[in-house]
Amino acid sequence: MRVFVLAFTIGVWLVQQQAELVAWPWLAAGGAVALPMLMMVHVLRVWGKSALVGRCAASIPGVRQFVIITPLLIAGFALGFLWASACAYWRLAEALPAVNEGRDIEVVGVVSALPQQIERGMRFEFDVESAAASVPQHISLAWYRGRADDEAEDVPTMPLHAGERWRFTVRLKRPHGNVNPQGFDYEAWLFERGIRATGYVRPHSATRLNAAVWRQGYAVEMLRERIRERFQSALPDASYAGILIALAIGDQQSIAPTLWQQFAKTGITHLMSISGLHVTMFAGLFYWLVGWLWRRSAVLPLHLPAQKAAALGGFIAALIYSLLAGFAVPAQRTLYMLGVVALARLLNREVAASRVLALALLVVLILDPWAVLAAGFWLSFGAVALLFYIGSGRLGAAHWLAEWGRAQWAVTLGMLPALLALFQQFSLVSPLANAVAIPLVSFVITPLALAGVLPFLDPLLWLANFITTGLMRFIDWLAVLPMATWQQAAPPAWAILLALGGGVWLLLPRGFPARWLGLLTFLPLLIITPPRPPLGEAEVVVLDVGQGLAIHVQTATHDLLFDTGPTFSAEADSGNRIIVPYLRAIGVRRLDELIVSHADNDHSGGAESILAAVPVSLLRASLPAAHPLWNHTLPNAPCRAGDAWDWDGVHFLILHPAATNAATKSNAVACVLAIDAHGRRVLITSDIEAAQESALVTRQAGDGNASRLAAEVLIVPHHGSRTSSTDAFVAAVGAKEAIFPVGYRNRFGHPKAEIVARYEHSGAHLHRTDADGAVAVHLTPGGVRIDHARTLRRRYWQSMPSITATE
Known part of the structure; x- marks a missing residue:
């Protein structure tokens, strides 16, 4: 049984690593092999019980185990692969047709899960019962209080609760998420939850049809929402009411992101969920x-x-x-x-x-x-x-405290490889934090929160909140201790497997010889660092941050970040959601330079989060004098044309803005950076527009340095807007590779069709972060190599319609 389940698990896991699903005929062939294998195992086990066969099998060591375990492994793997593939085909069949993306569609359905408050409204899952066009049955919707795309006025949302039936007019798109090296796969998360389209509610279009739809799943969600409302009313001003809500009904969205960061630093995240x-x-x-x-x-x-x-x-x-x-x-x-x-x-x-x-x-x-x-x-x-x-x-029974300590040691040691692989960090204070938090949360706070679900027991919730407040003061103290968290790059797969095996060896019963050798298997996990470019070469990664710009440049010993992407909400931005996890995963512990090209949110929105999480040696920016980023106590300098430096044989040169530039529009003073490695050049243009492009062409030509503007790779100005990429500028750069940093179906319609056509006519190969994910440019003596994160991390659920430029 255990062998079969292990093989079944491997088969299921392998399906989720596929770029495309295996064709049905091959799956049917696998099933045709697996079922006879199971029958053979059953027959062998029945025969093995007979005295004659049993004696014959016992006479040859391992024969019986081999002839039974081998078919079990094959059958389990084949059935797991077949089952996961079949489920994937069924789920993929329910897709939003490409022609229905971005259209107004009237739908009727039921709010199927707890609505979650977001900064400008609420987000909720919706089961579609009927629709004016073909849409998936299970979708995720946002209902904004303010404007949405082309709406001309602010429209408030109406009260919305789980289990209600509504009629909405919605605009949908296929599931799409940012794809970056080692980044969170949002599309996989949606696919696992069966959400096959996302979108938003159009203002003036919402009508509540039924206050409650009494089905089993909806009734549970209605009850969960009533419990959440009860907690919120009983603890209106409590800082940690969200923790009690999460412990009672599993609503982890009720916990503030700042608290999750404290839990991660102290290793008690597992306690704050059910x-x-x-x-x-x-x-x-x-x-x-x-x-x-x-x-x-x-x-x-x-x-x-x-x-x-x-x-x-x-x-x-x-x-x-x-x-x-x-x-x-x-x-x-x-x-x-x-x-x-x-x-x-x-x-x-x-x-x-x-x-x-x-x-x-x-x-x-x-x-x-x-x-x-x-x-x-x-x-x-x-x-x-x-x-x-x-x-x-194990022989004999130890004292309960010794048993508890051994369990903590085993879980801490055994889960270390998995935590470094999944999150690239590990809390060094987690044993101490868990020693206090586990008994308090499990045997005091959680029982009080569950008892407080009942009417007229508000005092129990007050007591639970009081104890939680005391616990969090202790957790906050641990979180600020020096070296509270170990962070490192994502280890290679072989190092993870080696450490897991070593952990199993180290946890063998006392008295087993040479258990200490298991510790040695953890060394590669902790000391191996990711490869960096050789001297004279550079890697330029245009990260997928949606509608914005963030570029990481790495040489043999230096790291530069050009722009920091947009802000998503008051507590989430590209810095803490995308860039910092990316830098941690690839082993970057400090930045030698951070360039913020100009003040627009889609370029500077993540800067504060990055400065709070990663040491920066120099801030270079083109920002107003009163901008908050200048208040940081670190070396800084303005972006000025002519500034240049060399790192590891790679040349960096600022081309814009000129020192005499008196423009007031932020795009007009955006930094332009040229990177040269062995004569292979990348030109990063930020959001400059036609006037700045013309000035660059004229200035470089006037200096007799027109070659400074020429580049093999161009980060297209202003995301492919009509205000940029003039014919003269495109010709002067002469790029063979053009990269558009744009968000999927962004509200600006970038890149514009005529701009795309202009680069195509110039002979450049086009790359887009919305279609390709992060775009990595490798500058080597042999030429320029470009990799796409979506290609390297291709999975079958990432299928999407071809993306065309907006007219």
């Missing part, structure tokens, strides 16, 4: 309560023993709590494990802990084959597997 420990604790409470009440009856135990009734009651309690918690993977895993244990108790059978975990894993993957894409899946099952591993085969 973990297996919480579900087990809740189920255990009801197990004891049902058993105690059952034994008080003189009749009930005659029909069903108290232990069986208690097991059933505990499972039902776990099911209810898991549904209220949003049915995340850790809750699912615990629920299915408890279900297997309860079923075994009802059938009077004993089941090994590893079999319980394997069955839970199998059920999760059958119901959700995309669960393997979530970090929580691996962390949840991995942590439990480690606890089972260190608890098996």
